[in-house]
Amino acid sequence: MARLSDMIEEFIKALLEESNGQLELQRNELADYFECAPSQINYVLATRFSLDRGYYIESRRGGGGYIRIIRLDMDNNDYIMYLLKERIGNRISQQAAEDIIYHMFNKGIITERESLIMKAAIQDKAIGIPTSLKDNVRASIMKAMLTTILKLRN
Amino acid sequence: MARLSDMIEEFIKALLEESNGQLELQRNELADYFECAPSQINYVLATRFSLDRGYYIESRRGGGGYIRIIRLDMDNNDYIMYLLKERIGNRISQQAAEDIIYHMFNKGIITERESLIMKAAIQDKAIGIPTSLKDNVRASIMKAMLTTILKLRN
DNA sequence: GTTATTGACCTTCTTTGACTTTCATTTTTA
DNA sequence: TAAAAATGAAAGTCAAAGAAGGTCAATAAC
Structure with a gap:
């Protein structure tokens, strides 16, 4: 059975592919979609989309908040x-x-x-x-x- | 999601552009237009049109009251x-x-x-x-x- | 024993609403 | 009729509720 983290990783990578290396997502929405804890998303971002691996993350809290993932050209x-x-x-x-x-x-x-x-x-x-x-x-x-x-x- | 605050900010900036950096508006009228609480306007002014961002606000209460927004130009x-x-x-x-x-x-x-x-x-x-x-x-x-x-x- | 998962709690930003203050106009009243 | 009081029309303040995302430590899975 594929690990949840891996599935989320793949999902985000597919989205990035479609969107030219840059995308915005809603943490809770994604967690809902995968029926997991919101903090699971943070785990995936921290382990699979780190700077070391060539990704840059920015986010904003509060109403209208988001997480933006940018794939860097290594x-x-x-x-x-x-x-x-x-x-x-x-x-x-x-x-x-x-x-x-x-x-x-x-x-x-x-x-x-x-x-x-x-x-x-x-x-x-x-x-x-x-x-x-x-x-x-x-x-x-x-x-x-x-x-x-x-x-x-x- | 588009934030209400951002929409109001953009709206005011467009007005300022048209009016050469200075304008007067009615708080309740604007709140009506955006169908929000009047204090929302104050929030936008405080967070997006602060002195540090280069704007100066004056206002007057009571009948015939107004809010004047001035873009500083030093x-x-x-x-x-x-x-x-x-x-x-x-x-x-x-x-x-x-x-x-x-x-x-x-x-x-x-x-x-x-x-x-x-x-x-x-x-x-x-x-x-x-x-x-x-x-x-x-x-x-x-x-x-x-x-x-x-x-x-x- | 490392990697995943979850949940409880925290922080930040936005939106709303109840209450307050100020000013102009209208109405009383001495 | 001039001062005072009442009224209504603004804008201001502040705290609570809502809407996101962040952190961390305890457990679970491999």
């Missing part, structure tokens, strides 16, 4: 995926982050303006908390920005 | 200076920061891509430290990015 984004999955872990120094940003600009992944804005955001001075945590916060901000860029390049 | 450099020197102090919430970024995009100070990168950098999730400090770090990052943008413009 092939054309090797470098960013490498940065997210391997290069940047829990911590990164300002110098290393700047080098990465500079490199992205050189490769034409981001504009010069974008590179300057990003550099501003990851400066020691901007983060301004005890040094022990700075590199952690920087890594986290850096990954958030990179993830957004990944989405943009789709 | 010189872009002045606006950034205002943000740096007055609006953003030591702390700022994610919502307020997002509203400001949205407004800057609307005014053409930054591109959409830049706005998304900036939003990524100031998310709660990206900053990821004790809540008590988040707003401080966000204010600091926000100001660093704005300072860079200001430089770019001169």
Whole structure:
């Protein structure tokens, strides 16, 4: 017997196929359809549609809420995926982050303006908390920005 | 599902477009038109036409009352200076920061891509430290990015 | 022993309605 | 007839209900 998670995964992938790699769905609706707990959907999204696997998820709560799933083009984004999955872990120094940003600009992944804005955001001075945590916060901000860029390049 | 709030927002924005950035309306009339509670209009004004998003509201009660919505139009450099020197102090919430970024995009100070990168950098999730400090770090990052943008413009 | 499933509880955003305040107009009243 | 009171016509406020999605830990299945 096929596992529920797998069935939901297949279902979503079929929808993504039909809809050109981007779709919006209602969590409760989908849970109803599969007669499962709504949180089952979150489980499937977390395990099968993670960033690692090349998907980006955004959602909104409240009336008119939704879950949006975006399939990322991994092939054309090797470098960013490498940065997210391997290069940047829990911590990164300002110098290393700047080098990465500079490199992205050189490769034409981001504009010069974008590179300057990003550099501003990851400066020691901007983060301004005890040094022990700075590199952690920087890594986290850096990954958030990179993830957004990944989405943009789709 | 289309949210009522969004429909009302769009409607008002269209009216503003037609009327050169300033308009007067009757709360009850608009509520009638959308068949909703009058206070729904207040909700839309508070969430979508806030100062941070670049609108100013005045109103008058009683017979012949009205609500006036004014789209603010400040010189872009002045606006950034205002943000740096007055609006953003030591702390700022994610919502307020997002509203400001949205407004800057609307005014053409930054591109959409830049706005998304900036939003990524100031998310709660990206900053990821004790809540008590988040707003401080966000204010600091926000100001660093704005300072860079200001430089770019001169 | 890892992967799935469920359910209880939480957070966010929207919508509604009851009650309040303000202002203009009309009606009383000294 | 001028001040005061009543009336009605707005808009404002706030809390509760409703409508989503999120989290996490306990169990179940493999």
